Amino acid sequence: MPGMDEVTSETSTQEQPQPQSDAPLIPREPVPPIHSRFLFVDVAALRAKQLRRGARLRILSEEGPLPKKAERLAMEEVRRGLVMYEVPVGKSNGSQGA
Secondary structure: OOOOOOHHHHEEEEEOOOOOOOOOOOOOOOOOOOHHHHHHHHHHHHHHHHHOOOOOOOOOHHHHHOOOHHHHHHHHHHOOOOOOOOOOOOOOOOOOOO
């Protein structure tokens, strides 16, 4: 029986799946354009937060100079349709009005 500090090779290799690639998740098809500026700001703000925490860029630097700030990078990614988003469905009450 192995001790607490000993690691068996059987359990460590079978339980941990290996990542297939280090590439960022980019939608296969561009996301439909956002027409609401409020939704655009919300999606870009969430993406900027991801970028500040170390997420990989989804824009190639070969296409020209990139902005330096996370917020500008996020807005460009959203504008190009590289950021997936979902609009939550609002709760509907049976009672309308007061």
